[in-house]
Amino acid sequence: MAGHRRAPSTSFKAKPRLSPVPLRDIFIIRLVNAWYLATFFQPDEFFQALEPAWRLAFGANSGAWMTWEWHYQLRSSLHPLLFSGAYMAADRLSAIFPPGNAIRSAIVIAAPRILQAFIAALGDWYTWHLAANVYGSDSNVSFFALFMQLLNPWQWYCSTRTFSNSLETTLTVMALSYWPWQLVGVAPYSIKENSNPFNVLRGKLWRLRASLCLAAFAVVLRPTNVLIWLTIVFIALTRITLQGNSPLSFSSVLVLFREAILCGSLVVGLSIAADRLYFGFWTFPPYNWLNFNISKSLAVFYGRNPWHYYLLQGIPLLCTTSLPFVLPALIKPSSKTTDQANILRTLSCTVFSTVAALSLISHKEVRFIYPLLPALSVLAAPRAAAFFTTVPKTSPPPSISSAAQISAPQPSGTKSPTVRRARLRNKPLLLTALGVNVILAGYLSFLHQPAPLTVLSFLRKQYERIHPSAVHAAHATHYASPPNGTQEDLFALFLMPCHSTPWRSHLVYPGLSAYALTCEPPLHTQPNTPERDLYRDEADRFYDNPVPFLRHELFALENPVVPVPRYIVGFEGVEPWLREFLDTPEGKGLGISQLTPVWAGFNGFFNEDGRRAGYMMVWDTGVYGESGIKA
Template sequence: MAEPRQRRTPVDAPSKTPAVSYADAAAAAPVHDEVLAAQTADVLTLLLILRFCSALCVRTFFQPDEYFQALEPAWELAFGPISGAWLTWEWRQHLRTSLHPVLFAVAYAAADSLLRLMHCVGPLRAIILTHLPTVVQAVIAAVADFSVWRLAGHLYGRDSNATWTALWLCVLSPWQWYCGTRTFSNGLEAALTSAALVFWPWQLFAADSTSAESLFDSSTAYNTVGRVGPVGRLRLSLLLAAFAVVLRPTNLLIWAALLTVAVTRLTLDSSSSSSSSSSPLRPSFVARLAVEIAACGSLVLAVSAVSDRLFYGVWTLPAYTFLDVNLAQDVAVFYGRNPWHYYLSQGLPLLTMASLPWALTAVYAALTSSSSPSSSFSSNARRALAFSVVTTVAVLSLVAHKEVRFLYPLLPVLNVLAAPQVASFFTATLPSTSSASKAPPSATSLRHKRLLSVGLVLQAVVAVYLSFFHQPAPLSVLSFLRHEYERIHHNWLELTAAELPYFDVYPDYSFLHQSSIPSILASGGGGDELFALFLLPCHSTPWRSHLVYPGLRARALTCEPPLHTAPRSAERAAYLDEADRFYAALGRHDPAARNAFFVEELWPRFPWSSDAEATEGTTTWMHNGEIPRYIVGFEGIEDVLVGYFASDDPATGGADLGISLRRVWTGWNGFFNEDWRRRGSLIVWDTGVYSNASHPDTL
């Protein structure tokens, strides 16, 4: 316990610093605390403003998981099963925890209730609901940045150059700008991880085991007078970490690495000059730590289990299913296979961009350099963080399917580790020229300004290009379709899903053989109208989170994985999903083979004979399948579409469908695309079979 404050007496030991009374210090302390609180509030406020700006500026498409692993299930939770949300196979197989979409479902439901209370419906409601998730994610991204600043303050000192450099690395990161406000589960995972590290008891990495074991000291562990005690901070850290692990099971690698170093104390520097490593922790302390981990982990698992039970309708363990399907059944490779060095040659460079050299040297230095007894705490903490980086990258490199965003939770750690290296390279400490006793002992100035300017400009160019110019069409095309729906079906905008005529709104269930609608029957459109057909690579656009209206029915090509096949079997190797079959047919030279997908899957032909034709022995060929109002595709398929709809070949042509394509919208999609199927502009064609294509209907 701290001794009560009292005025110093002459018997006190002499001090080299000017004498300051305890009364004066007590009077000054609240001012200091207020300054720190104001500084903290200012930093958080500025980060929120920055991320809100990012949410408004990022107007491009990156990866489908941003929408289909979060917003589509959230939309169904908020608006019901007939709202038009697209639940992919991962949700039908119980691979994902419901905790992530619940976050956005609550935001959707709250915003919708407020908007309806204010009688705000139609286009304005659609715009608000479309942008709402990025605003929520902006708060999460700001918390992640703020946590990096707090963590760096714990390790380097609150006002050190390294601490502020860590914050600047977050603010200036192109990856954080581009992906921070996207609704990936990895973004929430990174925020939870960085927040958990802030509350982590770093005294576990103290130079001597006695200091580490003071975590559960009864005299300090539960000090809650104005602050959470060490045990409370540990529990909060474990709860946040457990949520991150439930959200993304691979996050366990980070915490397993930290705990391994903390418990074994291998490679940690000792405070004793005669010992190169610290002594291990007592078994009783490790047992107590294990109890805390088990208790916090069990609580989070219980919350997750109840949430998943309510979401799926059955008891399930998504983390186990996720690992079983993706690793044991090797389904993840269906969506891509990468070389073992992918994270080293592409992942880390894309994640860190210009700070890569300092991040790599910081990891190496933390693992190999020794420290003096006075700096062993910071050195040990950095060594543990570096070990978690190496462990995570090494283990994830063993998995065939790799993506840069899988390393996202390492970005806060890398920023903290790289901060001292960046600060020492770009700043210099100059001695003070003032002789005043209260003058600061030193000042900081920038150096290597030209290199710094070039790096900042390059990072700004990358961020601006990715935010505005790389793949903007997949988002803007949905705005066009939504506006067209508002124009044509303007009287349906206020209807809820329950008030609309019922139809099957799930696009991943084929509509083939469910209707026989010859082109001559197509009219002004109604409740069962197929508003848009997307002939694109699988999940090339968002879905209901941007289409919004449940009556705006659409259909897209799917990419269901071959769950029915054995891993590494010939059947799996030969499997083609619907989107692959479509593009495989387009690549054939023979017109009949090129039109095979249209004839066999989209608008299959079937024989039909009237009584008179049966008597005469003749047969009329009809088409199954629905005719959409609009067809959406990249410009590379235009010639094939036009050729099919113009062909009057009775076996392979589609002229009898009565479709005459007309471009009504064209969207530029960037200077390049790594997927050849997505190259060129994105186009919307009007099929011309609906009588009210050019004016609002009167329903």
Template sequence: MLLLLLIAFRLLNTFTLRTFFQPDEFFQSLEPAWEIAFGPNSGAWITWEWRHHLRSSLHPLLFAAVYYVADTLAQILELLPATRAELLIAAPKTTQAVIAAIGDFYTWKLARRVYGDGNEARAALVLTIVSPWQWFCSTRTLSNCLETTITIVALYLWPWEWSLGSSEDEPKKTTRRSPRSRNHDDNGNLTRLRQCLALAALACILRPTNILIWMCLASVALFRGPWAQRMTLVREVVICGSAILGLSALADRLFYGLWTFPPLNFFHFNLAQSLSVFYGINDWHYYISQGYPLLLTTALPFTLIGLYRALVKPPSSTLTRLQTTMQTQLASICVIMPAALSLISHKEVRFIYPLLPSLHILTAPPLVSYFLPAISRSSRVHTPKRLTLLFLLFANIVIALYTTLYHASGTLNVLSYLRDQRQIHSSSPSKNTGTPGITAGFLMPCHSTPWRSHLTYPDIHAWALSCEPPVGLNAAEKAAYVDEADQFYENPTQFLRQNMEGGLRHFPRKPTYTSSLARNIQDPTIHDWPDYLIFFAQLEPTLQSLLRPSSYSECWRTYNTAWHDDWRRRGDIVVWCLDPSEQQFWRSETRKRTSERHSREKQFDRVIDSMKRELSHTGKKRKSPFQRWMSNVDWSWPRSWPWEKRRSSWMDWLQMQILGWRKSRSWDVPSHLSFGGNGKKKSKTQTERDLWS
């Protein structure tokens, strides 16, 4: 039942996910899967890693099977092209949602093995559910997400008792077990071990860096275990590892067309040739200063306490020796893996993502000890803790919603726009028979948007700036190498002159879907001027000056993000097109929205003015009790009392001087500021003085 609820939760998660995170989400999984499912001429973008055999084909084969099933279902149901496109987009997301839910479920199960069926296990489950990073990342089709789920399932199956060296943890039983019962338990443990090692080998095939986790655990088991357990572990590692390696080699042989070993190629290119540096260099403390804070967000202080307790503090009397050992080893891999990966220049937070379930498990005890009294008791003493808990939950929700609904959302929206335009023009009665569909060009940093997995239609022909690394070049050539995207941003004018068909002199006047002539450019370094030109808003002033003689004009715009660490990706995403009717429609829609916005602003201003007038009018008609009391106070000076003898003073002289000066002026001092007043007020005051004198 819990697993079904988690699947429903992650399905909600995946279908509210509308933002872009990493290009690998699409180019290392869905693009090769699309080519496997629909053929080499389907328009998928195959990056350099696949051409140089750096990736295992097992991950894209999973989604290729999903694509095949979804496409077959669309054909059986005779779905419309638009519905089929949405189904092909939703199918991988649904699959990944189920994988993420399995990871949540086994996080809870491993927490139960560590702490028992108590509050700590439930707290670990709550942590993974309310985690902003899990909401943001777990349902994406990254290989790291599948690696994370496989890792936590394998950790649950791992024989942790082998790390004790003996069976001293459990009290000796007085009852003698039968040989059949012992054989049954041994067979069950052996089956769990084989399942664990097979999953661990699969995780290492997907991401070779995952081997750091299993080296740590296996080293402890081999060092502490008796000779028989060591031999069993080594034997099963060889058997299970060989089986997974054989399966991977066969899949790669079918995918690449030759025998290859991607993990070895991965280490050769990224470490020996240092090609990973081409995609960025980070500080040595990246995983400490950025990695863990991004993964854990508001749970970070409690995680640090949990790591400290697991590694430094003595064992708790409430936990068994096995449970204490499990905590210590989980904390050890959460420290050793980031430390090892810190030696590599190129770092990304998703590289340590497989540690997040273990971190949540270690975070649970400090979290429970701090917040449980505030939840279980109604004393007002715990009100600050309750407010803190509510604040942390609110912060997590805000972060999760912003990162999944708004930040970098335009990169997916623009592909939805292109699909809609393809639908409009393919159903247009004026469309010529045999036209090549619509064309699009992306003047953006490489891999800024998904590709064929979201374009879906084969007659959407698109190109984008590439960023191939300097493979096979010497050190001097690598130092001077500049990829296509960097060439464009260094000098847009020169790039457009040299790399666009016709340069900046000859532009197309009509879009391809209104012409019977298809454009066919053989040179891969030359791009045609497309029907739709897509770029980030920071490039808009440059293109306005360069493309002023052309027929291009804005026909769509969408919000992308309020900030970005890459200056090239800042601002909205803008689409220019060649079709005058689309340009006119967009201008009219823009004017309409502007008019509506101004109307709303004026209406708001009228409401504010009306409220001001109402308050002002009300203030004149009615006074507060304090104002009424102050208006009735006699501020005349000097005061005289019945027992006082009336005598003149310097204040009387000053009062007379002021009254005389007022009469000689054209304006008057307000009555409430005068000393004696005038008119009726003065007569009344003088009468009172006479009565009291």
């Protein structure tokens, strides 16, 4: 008996897994989510994913807008590479329709959202798996973690958007669900005196490798993701804050570091190879990103936030109605076993350390802490389940199957045991929380900044109507501009803050020539210099002095930046400036007799940027005929 070792805790034994909501159904939910999400949030959704993906799929002559980060190799090509595959597949699939058919462009536009809907569904599904690792797969608490994730307004607003943060969130929760949580469990020992601790990674190597590879992809995609994994590994090695405070065996530590090096090297190698093919030379974007941010200090160019931003705004926006359950769970996680307590404490420490580290950076956004949302749902689930349901003492904890009755699903071919039920309580509060979530999700989906998407739909349809031969040629050449393709001098001029709309991913046709004001950062300046402090980008200069900017920069008589456009697009506040400009010698020289409003789009009841207030408008300059030739 002396040489026997105690088996690992039963909390970690493999159990049959049957999610209360199948992945197929979650995918359908996210497809509906993606279909009805008709609003604009932030430019990175398009310019850091879809524009480079469009270029990858359809070539350098496709008209994609490559922002400055791509010219300095600050982004990994792995993210757009994913969506370029979706574009190419959609292009081939849509070929069943004849060239010139508008359905072809609609399929291509929808392709990235469909792929992102599947990525979002995986994130939801693996949130349940992570909860099942902690609470058990047949636990009512595990269902509540999935329930909170599916109905979270932020998740509805962002999960089907093509942000790198959205993919990072899914990769992170997948890695957490595969992570061998035995590393933070109560380390089992041999009963024999002076024997070594049990190797808790025995039989778990493939799960560990899957977790490390997924984590490495997340770190390559978003280098700040390393904060999550540094915290988890640090706690596993030091066992700080854990119960059963006994060290890991040397063999477990050795295996962990060996696999981390092997998996990390594999992923980094794949990333470097992909970037070599994309950029044409050897480079490593995570290093470039870190070095560039340290040397140039450009983060503040995109906004500066107070140190408490994530505490007072970030986490509340991320959690919304689940916040009352999240806050106490972060301080004192609810657990029934020592192993549960250790896992939850590790997740809680991960949230604290990541938020603390990111709070030291001047530029902050809620989506930077988005990868923490699944962990927050898992932490809050026990308190939410206890508040909204009650389980009779004679019945074990169930899984929800309906709003009024909760029963655990059974694998096919097994005998159904006695139905295990839980009863809902505090129904008015539950319905109120659900109502608030639905209202928030509905407003964000339909009413908060829909115009940036609908205006491009209007312009695209106008182009299809005026230039059917160019549309036919674009489809025939797979959205690359043919050598002698039809193209107007300038179809649309966007006079609004830079990146206020998507670009080629929604304009589609390379012959649809457009120009928008830019906001390149002051790369030529040094931090803390007057030149940096006084720098004004093109959009700033327009809003500082609209009429002089139009006269002496954009339409200067000697060297105009752009030709006369068919359409001018802007928010309604710029119309008086445009009409004032048309009375100047430079304005009269354009040959625009009058501006005719041809489209107006509602853009929400409020906007964080006052320059985007009011309706978005499209004005016809009247200088082009229906054939695209100047009148």
